Amino acid sequence: MTLKLAFIGYGVVGQGLTEILLEKKEMLRKRYGFDFSIVAISDIMKGSVYDEQGLDMNMILDMVKEGKKLDEYPDGKKGMDSLQTIKETNADVIIEITFTDVKTGQPALEHIHAAFDAGKHVVSTNKGPVVKEVRALLDKAEKKHVHYGFEGVVLAGTPVINLAKYTLAGTKITGFKGIMNGTTNYILTRMEEGMAYEDALKKAQELGYAEADPTGDVEGLDALGKVVILTNVVLGEKLGWEDVKCTGITKITKEDINLAKKEGKRWKLIGSAFVKPDGSIDAKVEPVKLPLSDPLAGVNEAINALTFTTDELGPVTIVGPGAGKRETGFSLLVDLLELNRKVQGEE
Amino acid sequence: MTLKLAFIGYGVVGQGLTEILLEKKEMLRKRYGFDFSIVAISDIMKGSVYDEQGLDMNMILDMVKEGKKLDEYPDGKKGMDSLQTIKETNADVIIEITFTDVKTGQPALEHIHAAFDAGKHVVSTNKGPVVKEVRALLDKAEKKHVHYGFEGVVLAGTPVINLAKYTLAGTKITGFKGIMNGTTNYILTRMEEGMAYEDALKKAQELGYAEADPTGDVEGLDALGKVVILTNVVLGEKLGWEDVKCTGITKITKEDINLAKKEGKRWKLIGSAFVKPDGSIDAKVEPVKLPLSDPLAGVNEAINALTFTTDELGPVTIVGPGAGKRETGFSLLVDLLELNRKVQGEE
Numbered sequence: 295m296t297l298k299l300a301f302i303g304y305g306v307v308g309q310g311l312t313e314i315l316l317e318k319k320e321m322l323r324k325r326y327g328f329d330f331s332i333v334a335i336s337d338i339m340k341g342s343v344y345d346e347q348g349l350d351m352n353m354i355l356d357m358v359k360e361g362k363k364l365d366e367y368p369d370g371k372k373g374m375d376s377l378q379t380i381k382e383t384n385a386d387v388i389i390e391i392t393f394t395d396v397k398t399g400q401p402a403l404e405h406i407h408a409a410f411d412a413g414k415h416v417v418s419t420n421k422g423p424v425v426k427e428v429r430a431l432l433d434k435a436e437k438k439h440v441h442y443g444f445e446g447v448v449l450a451g452t453p454v455i456n457l458a459k460y461t462l463a464g465t466k467i468t469g470f471k472g473i474m475n476g477t478t479n480y481i482l483t484r485m486e487e488g489m490a491y492e493d494a495l496k497k498a499q500e501l502g503y504a505e506a507d508p509t510g511d512v513e514g515l516d517a518l519g520k521v522v523i524l525t526n527v528v529l530g531e532k533l534g535w536e537d538v539k540c541t542g543i544t545k546i547t548k549e550d551i552n553l554a555k556k557e558g559k560r561w562k563l564i565g566s567a568f569v570k571p572d573g574s575i576d577a578k579v580e581p582v583k584l585p586l587s588d589p590l591a592g593v594n595e596a597i598n599a600l601t602f603t604t605d606e607l608g609p610v611t612i613v614g615p616g617a618g619k620r621e622t623g624f625s626l627l628v629d630l631l632e633l634n635r636k637v638q639g640e641e
Numbered sequence: 642m643t644l645k646l647a648f649i650g651y652g653v654v655g656q657g658l659t660e661i662l663l664e665k666k667e668m669l670r671k672r673y674g675f676d677f678s679i680v681a682i683s684d685i686m687k688g689s690v691y692d693e694q695g696l697d698m699n700m701i702l703d704m705v706k707e708g709k710k711l712d713e714y715p716d717g718k719k720g721m722d723s724l725q726t727i728k729e730t731n732a733d734v735i736i737e738i739t740f741t742d743v744k745t746g747q748p749a750l751e752h753i754h755a756a757f758d759a760g761k762h763v764v765s766t767n768k769g770p771v772v773k774e775v776r777a778l779l780d781k782a783e784k785k786h787v788h789y790g791f792e793g794v795v796l797a798g799t800p801v802i803n804l805a806k807y808t809l810a811g812t813k814i815t816g817f818k819g820i821m822n823g824t825t826n827y828i829l830t831r832m833e834e835g836m837a838y839e840d841a842l843k844k845a846q847e848l849g850y851a852e853a854d855p856t857g858d859v860e861g862l863d864a865l866g867k868v869v870i871l872t873n874v875v876l877g878e879k880l881g882w883e884d885v886k887c888t889g890i891t892k893i894t895k896e897d898i899n900l901a902k903k904e905g906k907r908w909k910l911i912g913s914a915f916v917k918p919d920g921s922i923d924a925k926v927e928p929v930k931l932p933l934s935d936p937l938a939g940v941n942e943a944i945n946a947l948t949f950t951t952d953e954l955g956p957v958t959i960v961g962p963g964a965g966k967r968e969t970g971f972s973l974l975v976d977l978l979e980l981n982r983k984v985q986g987e988e
Contacts (some may be wrong), residue, residue, distance in 0.1 A: 592939025639986025
């Protein structure tokens with residue numbers, strides 16, 4: 295069957311996914327039996343368009359790049375808002391990638407609920423809803439017999455959730471630790487080369503790694519959100535923001551860095567959670583001096599990495615990119631292929 | 642449905658898998674809907690037993706540990722050889738783990754063909770058949786609508802094949818490089834600490850990492866087989882033993898190690914294959930001086946690691962154990978769960 299897709303929000307990640315889908319259309323059909331048609335887009339800035347027969351996405355990409363509104367698309371129905379697009383189109387899958395407040399999870403949260411209520415699958419890169427109520431959302435998806443994929447919320451396209459859920463199926467994951475924020479890892483890498491914190495931060499901002507207000511990265515809040523998500527999804531334990539001790543990298547000095555070097559160690563901002571013998575969770579984000587023999591110690595620049603502690607295999611580490619437009623777009627494809635396998639299985 | 646399993650060969654890996662299956666029975670049923678019954682075992686040394694209603698595996702494990710023959714099992718049919726067990730029992734899945742010649746692939750190869758001919762799935766940790774004719778075997782399995790799983794042949798329980806096939810689905814893998822032999826990595830780690838090659842090898846033998854005749858490891862042949870397998874399976878390109886340039890670690894001297902140290906580098910035995918622009922394959926096994934910034938450089942002791950080069954994500958690395966009885970037994974569980982997902986999908 296052909297999966298009919300609708301984009302709610304259409305920024306760089308959505309455009310990245312579109313490019314991947316168009317370039318790989320033939321390969322995806324042949325290798326995975328994945329057929330798709332993009333029927334609707336609704337974006338608060340760019341406008342909206344719906345054609346139940348499918349949109350000409352090459353034309354749409356060109357229009358968006360030229361800064362044109364979707365209303366200028368020659369066919370289809372215009373003017374549907376996000377909720378109408380979710381409820382009133384023939385889309386099977388809602389690709390929820392609106393600009394969303396990470397604390398409240400809105401408007402993504404409302405969109406996801408509306409999609410589930412309409413019996414539609416959701417794939418999304420929005421962290422907010424996952425941090426806020428992932429268990430409730432997964433329960434609801436199951437009850438409604440739909441799929442909720444959010445591979446991109448932790449390490450963008452590096453498929454850590456898929457790895458934990460399927461590839462490591464059968465081994466019990468008892469904890470994890472990782473480098474979950476590329477900006478801070480980039481800054482620490484530069485500091486180890488001798489750069490001062492302020493200069494390294496400035497460089498990260500120039501390269502687009504860090505925001506103008508870098509608080510979310512350097513104070514560890516971005517990593518904290520990922521610890522909360524992984525604890526809920528991979529360890530299967532309930533955990534909220536407030537349960538995680540969080541220290542960022544702003545207090546690390548040149549002296550700290552040099553001292554670690556002398557000890558054959560390296561500072562990394564590590565997010566981690568472990569199930570304690572009494573069943574409670576020890577979760578934190580903090581700078582850790584890792585011995586160079588730790589696989590995470592060799593992960594430099596803006597690269598991310600995650601080590602799962604398992605009962606059968608001991609530590610298993612995956613290293614890959616943790617950000618990027620195309621990489622995050624790709625995470626949606628991981629979710630779509632997973633959904634496609636499910637749907638094919640049910641046919 | 643309950644999958645009925647038969648063991649062909651029942652050494653430490655089979656016993657390891659049995660322990661995992663017994664310990665995790667409830668979890669596997671609940672989390673993955675995986676139900677199983679072990680109906681037959683045929684081992685050239687230990688004898689054979691078949692009960693279509695399922696064997697009492699706790700009793701079998703005890704008997705094997707006490708050195709008893711399977712013929713002493715109180716029920717069931719005795720004396721069936723491996724081919725009879727494959728063809729004449731009610732098993733759905735053949736767990737092929739006989740002691741097999743890696744060059745000829747026998748007797749595993751004959752067993753696998755017999756299983757496919759009988760319409761039965763196969764999971765196996767035997768490298769020989771995969772190196773020898775993996776494409777033909779996969780084609781035959783497809784034609785017969787059965788599954789052929791061999792996750793354990795590359796990095797034992799570290800699920801690199803599953804990662805490439807499912808977790809990285811959608812990204813094109815254009816090459817790989819990795820530390821695929823734990824023994825040589827252990828020796829290089831000790832040499833970097835100052836130990837001479839001969840002493841490090843002796844220590845590896847004491848610890849059970851290296852065989853009495855260490856040629857297969859130290860001359861790179863074990864890694865070579867894995868390069869051949871991954872090239873065929875992950876890159877989808879035909880490649881034989883003879884197409885891989887192979888150099889082991891026996892000529893690396895203390896001076897080489899020290900020189901690399903001074904350069905901020907580290908010697909690793911790297912197996913790799915890349916698709917060249919003209920479509921041909923550049924495959925080799927050789928010692929490489931890696932910069933410490935390479936994620937593979939931080940992988941020490943007997944640990945293995947593999948970096949896939951992908952079009953969407955750039956390099957993605959997985960680090961985990963590459964050997965061990967229980968870890969290799971676990972690789973069969975990875976295959977069984979994958980098979981179970983397929984079978985559930987078809988129901």
